[in-house]
Amino acid sequence: MTGLTSDQADRLVLDVYAHVDLDPARRRRAVGPYRAVLVVLLYLRHNLSQTLLAELFGCSQPTVSRLITRLTPAVTKVLTPYAEQAADRDLRSTIRVDGFVAPTGDRRKNTYTSGMYSGKRHRCGFNIQVVGSFHGRLVLTGAPQPGAMHDAKAWRESGLAAKFEGRLHADGGPGGFADTAYTGTGLCVPVRRQKGQALTESTREYNRAIASRRASVERVIAHLKNWRLLATGYRGMLDRFPMYLDAITKLEIYRTS
Structure with a gap:
C-alpha cells in the first residue's frame, strides 16, 4: 500500500x-x-x-x-x-539519463507563455531529470524545471550537469548514456540521421548499442511514477x-x- x-x-x-x-x-x-x-x-x-x-x-x-x-x-x-x-555505489559505473514531465494541470495565468506547458508532451508540468544506474535503480533527480524546457537545458539547469562536470569521460568517471535530446551535453547519444542521408550499418549498430544501454532508465522512470504524485497530477x-x-x-x- x-x-x-x-x-x-x-x-x-x-x-x-x-x-x-x-x-x-x-x-x-x-x-x-x-x-x-x-x-x-x-x-x-x-x-x-x-x-x-x-x-x-x-x-x-x-x-x-x-x-x-x-x-x-x-x-x-x-x-x-x-x-x-x-x-556513491552506483556512480562508480556508467549512468543513464532521461527526463519526464510531472503534470500539474493548467492553473497559472498565461500558462502557455510561462514555460510550464510542454508542447512535446501536451501537458503542463515540471520537467524532471532522472539519473539511473546500469541495473535500473534510481540514483539522482535534479531540481524540477518548467515543462517547456528542452531536456538538454533542463539537464544543465537542474544542477545534475554540474555534479558530473569533468567526470563523464575522465578516467574513473561514470560515463553516461542518453537519447538524442541530450546532444552536446557530454553524454553518449545516438547518431542523428542527416536530412537526405541514410545511416550506415555500423551507425545503426552503434545506435542499437546506445539504446540497449539506456533502456534501464525507462524502468527507473516507470518505478518513480508509481509514486502517483508525479504521474496523475500534483494538486498542491x-x-x-x-x-x-x-x-x-x-x-x-x-x-x-
Whole structure:
C-alpha cells in the first residue's frame, strides 16, 4: 500500500521520530506516530486528496495538512544517508539519463507563455531529470524545471550537469548514456540521421548499442511514477513541489536499496 515493506516502514517510523517531536506539549494525538508517517506515504504514493486521507484516518483535513508539511522534510532528512550511500555505489559505473514531465494541470495565468506547458508532451508540468544506474535503480533527480524546457537545458539547469562536470569521460568517471535530446551535453547519444542521408550499418549498430544501454532508465522512470504524485497530477502549491520530489526520490532509493 505504501510501496515499502513492513520492515522498511517500521524502521522509517523509528528514524523519523528520533528526529521529530510531533507534539512537544504531549497533548493527545489525533493520529498516532505510525499512522502519521503512513499519512505521508499514502499521500506521496497514491496522490490522495487531504480530505480523503482525513476521512480514512479519522481526523481533520488541517491535521493531515500539518502532518504532511511537517513530516515530509523529516522523511527526506532521515533517508538522505541511504541515498548518499547508494549514489556513491552506483556512480562508480556508467549512468543513464532521461527526463519526464510531472503534470500539474493548467492553473497559472498565461500558462502557455510561462514555460510550464510542454508542447512535446501536451501537458503542463515540471520537467524532471532522472539519473539511473546500469541495473535500473534510481540514483539522482535534479531540481524540477518548467515543462517547456528542452531536456538538454533542463539537464544543465537542474544542477545534475554540474555534479558530473569533468567526470563523464575522465578516467574513473561514470560515463553516461542518453537519447538524442541530450546532444552536446557530454553524454553518449545516438547518431542523428542527416536530412537526405541514410545511416550506415555500423551507425545503426552503434545506435542499437546506445539504446540497449539506456533502456534501464525507462524502468527507473516507470518505478518513480508509481509514486502517483508525479504521474496523475500534483494538486498542491507549486513552490512545495521540490520538497515532495526530494522526499519521493529518497523513498524510492530507500525502497530499492
